[in-house]
Amino acid sequence: MNQLLWYVSRATGLVSLVLLTTVLVLGAVTSGRRAPHGERATVVMGLHRWLSLGMVVFLGVHVGTAVAETYVSIDAISAVIPFTSSYSTLWVGLGTLAVDLIIAVVVTSWLRLRIPERAWRAVHLTSYALWPIALVHGFAMGTASEPLLRAVTVACGLVGIGTLAWRANTRHADAARRSDVLTQEWT
Amino acid sequence: MTDILELLDAAGLTGRGGAAFSTAVKVRAAREEGAAVIVNACDGEIGAAKDGYVVEHHLAELVHGAELVASSRGRKVRYAAHRGSATASTLRRAGLDVLETPARYVSSEETALISLASGGLARPMTKRKPFVYGGRDSDGRAVRPTVVLNAETVWRVAQVATHGPAWFRSIGTREEPGPRLVTVTGAVQHPGVLDTEAGTPIADLLDAAAADSRAEHLVIGGLGGVLAPVAAARALAWSTAELAQFGGSVGPGIIDVLDPHRCPVAVVDSYLAFAAGESAGQCGPCMFGVPALSAAWADLLDHRPTPARVEIVRARAGLLPNRGACRFPDGVARFTASALQTLRPHLNAHRDGRCPSERTSGVRSRA
Numbered sequence: 001m002n003q004l005l006w007y008v009s010r011a012t013g014l015v016s017l018v019l020l021t022t023v024l025v026l027g028a029v030t031s032g033r034r035a036p037h038g039e040r041a042t043v044v045m046g047l048h049r050w051l052s053l054g055m056v057v058f059l060g061v062h063v064g065t066a067v068a069e070t071y072v073s074i075d076a077i078s079a080v081i082p083f084t085s086s087y088s089t090l091w092v093g094l095g096t097l098a099v100d101l102i103i104a105v106v107v108t109s110w111l112r113l114r115i116p117e118r119a120w121r122a123v124h125l126t127s128y129a130l131w132p133i134a135l136v137h138g139f140a141m142g143t144a145s146e147p148l149l150r151a152v153t154v155a156c157g158l159v160g161i162g163t164l165a166w167r168a169n170t171r172h173a174d175a176a177r178r179s180d181v182l183t184q185e186w187t
Numbered sequence: 188m189t190d191i192l193e194l195l196d197a198a199g200l201t202g203r204g205g206a207a208f209s210t211a212v213k214v215r216a217a218r219e220e221g222a223a224v225i226v227n228a229c230d231g232e233i234g235a236a237k238d239g240y241v242v243e244h245h246l247a248e249l250v251h252g253a254e255l256v257a258s259s260r261g262r263k264v265r266y267a268a269h270r271g272s273a274t275a276s277t278l279r280r281a282g283l284d285v286l287e288t289p290a291r292y293v294s295s296e297e298t299a300l301i302s303l304a305s306g307g308l309a310r311p312m313t314k315r316k317p318f319v320y321g322g323r324d325s326d327g328r329a330v331r332p333t334v335v336l337n338a339e340t341v342w343r344v345a346q347v348a349t350h351g352p353a354w355f356r357s358i359g360t361r362e363e364p365g366p367r368l369v370t371v372t373g374a375v376q377h378p379g380v381l382d383t384e385a386g387t388p389i390a391d392l393l394d395a396a397a398a399d400s401r402a403e404h405l406v407i408g409g410l411g412g413v414l415a416p417v418a419a420a421r422a423l424a425w426s427t428a429e430l431a432q433f434g435g436s437v438g439p440g441i442i443d444v445l446d447p448h449r450c451p452v453a454v455v456d457s458y459l460a461f462a463a464g465e466s467a468g469q470c471g472p473c474m475f476g477v478p479a480l481s482a483a484w485a486d487l488l489d490h491r492p493t494p495a496r497v498e499i500v501r502a503r504a505g506l507l508p509n510r511g512a513c514r515f516p517d518g519v520a521r522f523t524a525s526a527l528q529t530l531r532p533h534l535n536a537h538r539d540g541r542c543p544s545e546r547t548s549g550v551r552s553r554a
Contacts, residue, residue: 118327174474181468185289186308 005069012062013095014149017138019055020102021156023048024131028167049109056106063099088141095137101130131160191255192218195344197352199364204297204337205232205411205439207363207427210344213334214256216319222332223263225304226253226341228274229288231295232409233458234443237368238338239274240380242266245342246281252345256336267300267335292410292465296513297335299467305330310467311513325469325512339368339440359384360426363437369425371396373405373444383425385437390421392442401447404454404529408438410462411518413525414455417444434525450544451533452488455526459484462519472507472516479503480523492534501527 026048036044067079078085083093108123139153195211202208228238253264266283268275269290278285286304288294294309301318303309312324321332347355355365363385372378376397402417413435423429427436445454463481466473480503486496504523507516536543
């Protein structure tokens with residue numbers, strides 16, 4: 001039973017990382033130049049939202065099984081508060097931190113119509129930090145002994161870094177027009 | 188003295204800036220909120236001159252009206268006028284607090300003035316609720332309660348206080364009581380501002396300004412108004428009920444008689460090109476929709492106005508209303524729809540390769 005929990009925890013962790021990377025890519029392409037238009041935009045945004053919720057399910061199982069199994073001691077507190085685990089404090093702590101950020105992003109997106117747009121945006125931007133945190137956590141902990149799993153993590157890293165590099169070097173057409181207009185006389 | 192709010196209620200004064208909202212309701216809210224008062228003397232609409240007329244000829248009454256509107260708590264009155272305008276310098280010479288705005292279309296709009304007055308840019312803000320109750324700009328900064336009233340409206344407030352509501356109601360129509368100013372401009376011998384009233388035949392207004400008898404089209408209410416045939420307009424009275432026939436209203440009180448020698452399709456093109464350049468770069472319909480509409484209309488002028496090209500104009504205009512922070516795109520859409528309707532015979536002539544306007548037939552020109 002304990003062994004099963006251990007495998008489930010590793011598997012769901014890896015699936016969570018793949019889904020998180022997919023959600024990151026889908027989110028990044030909805031802003032920036034060549035953003036999808038029309039029906040395609042609806043599909044991309046729908047996938048971004050529903051895959052992120054799907055990831056939360058896998059993540060919940062990942063955290064739950066990690067706490068439940070007893071090979072290593074990760075208690076319920078260290079599943080919530082970062083860097084409190086006696087086992088592998090740093091790497092487990094990064095995972096906890098990523099989970100906390102994901103909870104914040106999901107909750108603010110859920111309440112998006114009820115909270116200021118700026119608050120939603122500020123929290124959502126932390127996704128750019130939580131993805132590398134989760135990646136390092138996954139790379140350092142789960143996959144070190146298994147070439148195939150490691151390859152998946154590395155692939156996630158390469159895809160994500162490529163997406164972030166593209167996003168950093170692109171600007172939405174709206175933003176260009178807006179800043180043009182701002183150079184006119186407005187005061 | 189009877190309270191000014193009761194007098195305004197009894198008089199039925201409505202805003203003369205175009206929206207025709209009850210002044211009594213606005214002033215009551217302004218009093219309750221201790222709102223700052225901005226008197227809009229921008230003459231922001233194309234062809235408008237009546238705010239300048241009020242400042243020029245009735246400044247003492249204007250100032251009196253503004254004092255009546257301002258509550259004792261928020262006794263801060265500012266007078267908004269375009270930078271460099273004669274109106275701005277007249278106001279400044281009188282020692283008044285002048286809010287100088289860029290001489291732009293959208294900067295003369297109510298919420299743009301409030302934004303400028305609270306230290307922001309003169310660009311329209313989303314009205315989640317009227318700013319007379321205070322609110323927030325798009326960056327979330329607090330905006331203090333502020334009410335904006337058109338200069339003519341404020342002058343009429345002073346008149347109501349002096350002469351009483353019965354006098355006010357004895358002028359105009361039952362639905363649109365009181366005296367009102369109309370600017371008549373364009374192809375007329377005596378351009379200027381007429382102190383008239385609702386119900387006056389439009390023919391009388393045109394004759395008073397000695398409009399060119401050959402003129403075929405006129406614009407009522409500027410860029411946010413409608414384009415109409417002179418012949419049909421002459422048969423109507425100056426009232427919102429009758430102007431509704433063209434989809435228009437008395438609005439900000441402007442009649443612009445178009446030069447009969449200039450192709451009206453080209454005139455509309457210059458109106459829309461101006462509109463495209465006036466975007467505040469905030470909302471989609473204004474940033475992209477209005478320039479796209481202007482480009483589609485330019486195609487009617489540069490190429491044969493086929494039904495397909497006309498349909499593109501109609502479709503793009505139809506996408507503009509009810510989507511911006513201010514009503515600028517809505518006004519442009521209304522203007523374009525009326526131009527399509529009124530100029531249908533003219534566009535048909537273009538399609539047959541000729542232009543009924545005498546001199547500049549088919550020649551593209553931008554004002």
